[in-house]
Amino acid sequence: MTGPVRAAVLRAHGDAPAVEERADPVGTGDAVVRVTAVPLTPLDLLCAGGTSYFGPPALPYVPGVQGVGEVVAHPTLKPGSRVWFPTDAGMQPGDGALATTVHRPAADLVDLGDHDVPAEHVAAIGLSGVAAWLALAARAELQEGEQVLVLGAGGVVGQVGVQAARLLGARRVLAAARSAGARARARQAGADAVVALEDGDSVADVVARVREVADGPVDVVLDPLAGVPGSAGVRLLGEHGRLVNLGSSAAPGLEVVSADLRSRTAAVLGYTNNAVSVGQKAETLRTLLGHAAAGRLHVDHEVVPLDDVAAAWGRQAAGQAPVRIVVELRG
16 A cells, blocks of 8 residues: 555664665554654654663664654545654654654544645654743743743754744743854844853853843743753743743753742743643644744754665764754655
């Protein structure tokens, strides 16, 4: 029905996956999807490394915690329907999205409808975009007129965070990022002011830099970094301020001074997509894609063919991928 299947297969923790050919679609489920685009995400590499809090994944397996494709067979959706789907690859036994054709549970497929957002852009936004939006809208409960600081603003979470804050009614959006390219992406996303995060920064350095461009206390901090930037974010919170941490790219932890929280009735909150239902992910993704289709939201990304997945994986692991890498698959 689908012909030979090509898949990126991981055979050793910490290695890059290599392309192999199989006779049948990978995965399990009552729907068949011809995959068109899969992003390489930090979660993919974390799980594949064998050191994540999920434990070492069983080998071999096909990575890819999410994908975009077209329906081949489904109990209710028509063949050719464009869909997005999540997987538990690397977190639970089983295969993920990095294959030209996959079996998936029909209930997990999100019908993308008729919008014209390219599959590669859908993949680039994906779960990182969902996390940024829900961290602000649901976890921080961002209110219209509040001032927001987005840390790590050049990555996908950061780019979506800057744009989402504006769409959710923030009066002022501040951004902080390390590289010149990341700061440029934050400006392009619409940040009102952008500050640098530099090697050797102290918490006081970052606090001072942000205060120079802030219009009073910060109400909400979106923090995918932790470490020094996240610790600075806690100190910058104003009365009833909220910091939402959803990653640790800078360091495993962040410093919280009790008095900073008590004196301002502030809060440090955690966020994970693993606590979000498939239905809520679907609803949020559709919201993001509606904004993307209308030109209100964009994520910079790089597209590579499946045959180049090992090299792209290596660049991502080495920190040499400035934007989200999306693997393009064709049957």
